[in-house]
Amino acid sequence: MLCVCTKKILQLEADNLAANIFLGNYYYLTAEQEKKKLETDYKKLSSPTKMQYARYRDGLSKLFTTRYEKARNSLQKVILRFPSTEAQKTLDKILRIEKRGESLSGSPLLAYSNTNI
Numbered sequence: 001m002l003c004v005c006t007k008k009i010l011q012l013e014a015d016n017l018a019a020n021i022f023l024g025n026y027y028y029l030t031a032e033q034e035k036k037k038l039e040t041d042y043k044k045l046s047s048p049t050k051m052q053y054a055r056y057r058d059g060l061s062k063l064f065t066t067r068y069e070k071a072r073n074s075l076q077k078v079i080l081r082f083p084s085t086e087a088q089k090t091l092d093k094i095l096r097i098e099k100r101g102e103s104l105s106g107s108p109l110l111a112y113s114n115t116n117i
Contacts, residue, residue, distance in 0.1 A: 017081055024074030028090055031067030035060065064101050068094050 003026060009019040042048065042056040075091040078084055 015077060015081060017078060020074040020077045021084070021087060024071050024078060024087065025090065027067045027071035027074065028094060031063050031071060034067065035063055038063070060101065064098060068098060072098070 003023070006019045006022050006026075009016050010023070013019075038056060038059045042052070045052055048056070072091065072094045075087050075094070078087045079091060
């Protein structure tokens with residue numbers, strides 16, 4: 001409910017500092033939780049198939065193009081209006097994550113160490 005209200009505030013006032021801080025942190029934290037779950041579930045597989053690996057990569061790719069991107073956009077608005085050290089730290093983490101995950105097709109982010117491929 002709170003997230004819906006915050007989004008409505010941003011529809012009316014896109015540069016609202018408090019709303020952008022809230023949403024930036026919200027999207028970042030939910031992305032981190034989802035990423036951890038994806039990684040934990042994938043690591044449980046003793047011998048993943050190509051399809052399981054593809055689903056894992058697809059899940060990570062969706063995180064980068066949805067949650068992390070939304071977090072980055074909100075936090076960049078914050079930094080432009082207010083020099084927040086904490087917002088900058090979170091933004092830097094997101095940028096490092098995105099850099100490691102750049103173009104998941106062919107990136108070293110997810111080296112498939114299994115011989116099933």
